[in-house]
Every structure is written in C-alpha cells, then in structure tokens.
Amino acid sequence: MSAGRNTPLPPNATIGILGGGQLGRMTAMAAARLGYRCHVYDPADDSPGMQVSAARTVAGFEDRAALERFAHAVDVVTFEFENVPVASVELLSRLVPCRPGPHALSVCQDRLQEKRFLAEAGVSVAPWRAVTSRAELDEAVVALGLPAVLKTTRLGYDGRGQAVLRSAADLDAAWERLSPRPLILEAFVPFAMEVSAIAVRGVDGTTVTYDATENRHAHHILDLSFAPARVSEAVAAAAREHAARVAAALDLVGVMALELFVLPDGTLLGNEIAPRPHNSGHWTPEACRAGQFEQHARAVAGLPLGDTERRADAVMRNLVGPEGMARWPALVGAADVVVQLYGKAEARPGRKMGHANLLLPVGTLAGLPDAEIFAQI
Ligand SMILES: Nc1ncnc2c1ncn2[C@@H]1O[C@H](COP(=O)(O)OP(=O)(O)O)[C@@H](O)[C@H]1O
Ligand SMILES: [Mg+2]
Structure with a gap:
C-alpha cells in the first residue's frame, strides 16, 4: 500500500x-x-x-x-x-x-545554503558573510558594519545559537560562546515588521498559500501572530508569491513557511525557510476550512489540497513556560478564543506549552487598537 x-x-x-x-x-x-x-x-x-x-x-x-x-x-x-x-x-x-525529500531538508538545515538558495529563487536577503575563524569575523564586521547578528549555521531555533553584535566590544564574547561551530554574520535588518507566508505544495506541483501573517517575538520566541498581516496589499501579495516560488524551487511536497523582514519602505528580505508546518500558521485551522496541518497531511498523502481562504481575522498567542500557562484558565473559558495544549508535562521557562487563537470578524483586526486585542488574548 x-x-x-x-x-x-x-x-x-x-x-x-x-x-x-x-x-x-x-x-x-x-x-x-x-x-x-x-x-x-x-x-x-x-x-x-x-x-x-x-x-x-x-x-x-x-x-x-x-x-x-x-x-x-x-x-x-x-x-x-x-x-x-x-x-x-x-x-x-x-x-x-x-515528503518533503532530503534535498529540501538539507537546504533548510544550513543557513549558508538557505541564503544562497533564497537569492537564487529571487528572494533578496540581508548581506551576509560566512565566518569560520576569529580573523574572518573581524573581516565580516568590517564588510557589513555594526550592528550585525552572528549565528551558528546549523541547529539554531527560537534565537538559540545567535548573538547581536552592537559594538566591537561584543565580538570576543560572541565568538567564545558560538565557535568553533561554523558561523554566519548577517547585517542587522532594521525591519518595520516580521511576516511569514505559508505555502502548501501537492505531489502534482499544485501550490496554494495562506494570507501573510505578522509576527512578534518576545525573548526570540514567537509570541504573537496577526492574520492578516497589517501591510499593504502589494506587500502581502509579494510575500505569498515568494513563498510559492521557494516551495516550487525546493520541489517541496507539504507545507512550508517563509519568514521575511519588511523594511520601512515595504521591501521584503527573506530570513528563514521552514520545510514543515510553522508556528506562525497556528491560526489557520480555526480561520480557514483547511488549516496548515490538514494541508500537510493532504499533500503528503497525495490528496487534493484544501481551501486556504481566511474566513476570520485571527490573533494567535503562544503559551510559553509558566507565564503562558498562567493565562490558560482565563483563555480556555473565553468565547471567541480556541486553545490548544500540547501535552507537555513540565512548563519549563521558554517551552512552548500551547497556543490560543482569538477569532474576529473578517476585516476588523486592522482597526483594533492593541489594548482592545490584548484585553481578549
Ligand atoms: N539579521 C537580522 N536582523 C535583525 N533581526 C534579526 C536578524 N536575524 C534574526 N533576527 C531576529 O531574531 C529572530 C530569530 O532569528 P532566526 O534567524 O529566525 O532564527 P531562529 O528562528 O532559527 O531562532 C528573528 O525572527 C528576528 O526577530
Ligand atoms: Mg526564525
């Protein structure tokens, strides 16, 4: 079978x-x-x-x-x-x-390969340099200027394996902490917003995308996602097109997320590719007929893909560590909020324990002040 x-x-x-x-x-x-x-x-x-x-x-x-x-x-x-x-x-x-296959996985495991791949797929990225020695770090800092972000090329997540370099005095400590692993120095991107776009590609190459999502991080961990992202239609459409193009270039079957920086003038720069369902897509199961997890199963099983049209505006909050779990009793009883917990026994600091989705009528999120949103989630 x-x-x-x-x-x-x-x-x-x-x-x-x-x-x-x-x-x-x-x-x-x-x-x-x-x-x-x-x-x-x-x-x-x-x-x-x-x-x-x-x-x-x-x-x-x-x-x-x-x-x-x-x-x-x-x-x-x-x-x-x-x-x-x-x-x-x-x-x-x-x-x-x-599905996806080993090639897509290998590109996404290595930040150097990922950066080259994005540029070849037509997604601009921030200037970067590979760093394999202390001398190369100095050269890279001269080339890119400060501030800059030093990252391990592999195995980073939730901001682990990276250091922001603000002045020359930060270099030694960052090098000590992150070497001898292969590193990449990236120019610091003065972004106005972070967004992500999720694409789903079927076995026959059919590709669908969800509305772009606006993401806010706390302590380098995704804290909140807003769908739709509060950007212009042109920026939102470009984010979706980039994600679809990257999925095709990877010959990916399944769900893929593309994390992007939005510059103040609306320019998009690619940051990371995740060749799998993504935390910033957790609003999709409640706001769309087919959420990202169903789509992933559909794509992997070779079924036709489902409908990605967004039928509600949504705000997703991650429940992280003990503080996140402290919100759970109120959220689980709220009428317009859908909560999921992940079955993890211990709420250690920084651990994603669950998430909550606030659902709002389509078209209302953009006009809501933060205070009104955060009174509900
Ligand atoms: N070059 C950069 N300029 C500015 N901020 C950055 C840069 N790289 C990463 N960040 C910030 O750090 C977060 C985590 O970095 P990322 O490269 O996505 O690693 P990971 O998600 O694997 O920890 C980003 O979402 C962004 O907020
Ligand atoms: Mg990331």
Whole structure:
C-alpha cells in the first residue's frame, strides 16, 4: 500500500512522522480526521505527537535498524522537525516516499545554503558573510558594519545559537560562546515588521498559500501572530508569491513557511525557510476550512489540497513556560478564543506549552487598537 508518485494514499494508510513535537501532534490529529493513521518516530517517549498517534518508535534519529523498521511500517514519511539528519532521510527515501525529500531538508538545515538558495529563487536577503575563524569575523564586521547578528549555521531555533553584535566590544564574547561551530554574520535588518507566508505544495506541483501573517517575538520566541498581516496589499501579495516560488524551487511536497523582514519602505528580505508546518500558521485551522496541518497531511498523502481562504481575522498567542500557562484558565473559558495544549508535562521557562487563537470578524483586526486585542488574548 505504498504511495505511488501521484496516487492518493487510501484511507487507513499510515503516515510516518519524524519528530514528536507539537507540530507532529497537530499533523497527526488532522491526519486522523482524514482517515489516516500516524506513526511517530522520536527519541523521547510520551512525546506530544505520540500521545495522539496510532503507533510509535522510540529511537535515535541515527539508529539505522530502527529507521528501516519504521520505513517498512509506514506508507509515506514526513518530518515535523528539520534537524533530522539528512542521511537518515536519504536512507528512508530509498525504502518509502519521503515528503518533503532530503534535498529540501538539507537546504533548510544550513543557513549558508538557505541564503544562497533564497537569492537564487529571487528572494533578496540581508548581506551576509560566512565566518569560520576569529580573523574572518573581524573581516565580516568590517564588510557589513555594526550592528550585525552572528549565528551558528546549523541547529539554531527560537534565537538559540545567535548573538547581536552592537559594538566591537561584543565580538570576543560572541565568538567564545558560538565557535568553533561554523558561523554566519548577517547585517542587522532594521525591519518595520516580521511576516511569514505559508505555502502548501501537492505531489502534482499544485501550490496554494495562506494570507501573510505578522509576527512578534518576545525573548526570540514567537509570541504573537496577526492574520492578516497589517501591510499593504502589494506587500502581502509579494510575500505569498515568494513563498510559492521557494516551495516550487525546493520541489517541496507539504507545507512550508517563509519568514521575511519588511523594511520601512515595504521591501521584503527573506530570513528563514521552514520545510514543515510553522508556528506562525497556528491560526489557520480555526480561520480557514483547511488549516496548515490538514494541508500537510493532504499533500503528503497525495490528496487534493484544501481551501486556504481566511474566513476570520485571527490573533494567535503562544503559551510559553509558566507565564503562558498562567493565562490558560482565563483563555480556555473565553468565547471567541480556541486553545490548544500540547501535552507537555513540565512548563519549563521558554517551552512552548500551547497556543490560543482569538477569532474576529473578517476585516476588523486592522482597526483594533492593541489594548482592545490584548484585553481578549
Ligand atoms: N539579521 C537580522 N536582523 C535583525 N533581526 C534579526 C536578524 N536575524 C534574526 N533576527 C531576529 O531574531 C529572530 C530569530 O532569528 P532566526 O534567524 O529566525 O532564527 P531562529 O528562528 O532559527 O531562532 C528573528 O525572527 C528576528 O526577530
Ligand atoms: Mg526564525
């Protein structure tokens, strides 16, 4: 019952998901509604995804025997976590269709490859330099000026593995903290807003996008998303077009998010690609007929894609750590708010425990002052 190139998976087929976090959990829940079973593979037992799935494998991402058993137990493989080793996805892809495939994964795992790829796909990026030695850091600072952002090229998330350099005095400490890993120095982007655009690409290349989302971070972790982004129609359309173009250039099957900076004059600069459902798309299941998790399951299973039209305005708030959970009792009882928790036992600081979506009539968000929004979410 394996997925042929363009034949949809029949109901009751099994989707294998590498990674057991909340993105896998919500994908598994959406896939179940479509009649599929999910088999979650993660090194940690009782992960959020496993709690809602038909089957689980608890094993390391480099355990070849476990990967082979997993490949034989599922009909198609996807991932919800982009730091799965590419070699493991290559191994799986010789045994079972992997959507997205190893190439898309490898581009998104490395900030240098990602920056080159975005530029080739026609998405401008901030000036950057690769940094592999202390001397190269000095050269890069001369070339790009300060402030600038020094990042590890791999394995960064939620602002981990990066340092903002504001003056020459910051260089030594940042270098000490982040080296000897390969690094990238990026010019600091004086953005007016951060937005993201989510594209979904099916097995036949059909691509749909959601309305661009406006994102605000707190302590480098996504705090709030506003849909639609409060930008001009031209900027919103350009963000969606960029995401669709990048998904096609990656030959991606599934959901993909493109994070972008909006400059004060409306210019868009690409920041990161996530080849999977994204935190900034958490408003889509409640505001659209087909949310990002259902779309991911549809694309991976080879089904026709669903409708992305936004039927409500929405504000999504992440519930992070103990402070986030302190909001939960009020939010779970609010009429226009939909809350999800991820099943994580311990609310450690900085840990994403759940999220809440405030739903508003279409067209009303842009005119609402912050104080009125935050009185509700
Ligand atoms: N070059 C930059 N200029 C200004 N702000 C940046 C820059 N790079 C990152 N940031 C800020 O840090 C956040 C996290 O950086 P990002 O590259 O998206 O890494 P990750 O999301 O993997 O932690 C961004 O959303 C943005 O707010
Ligand atoms: Mg990011």
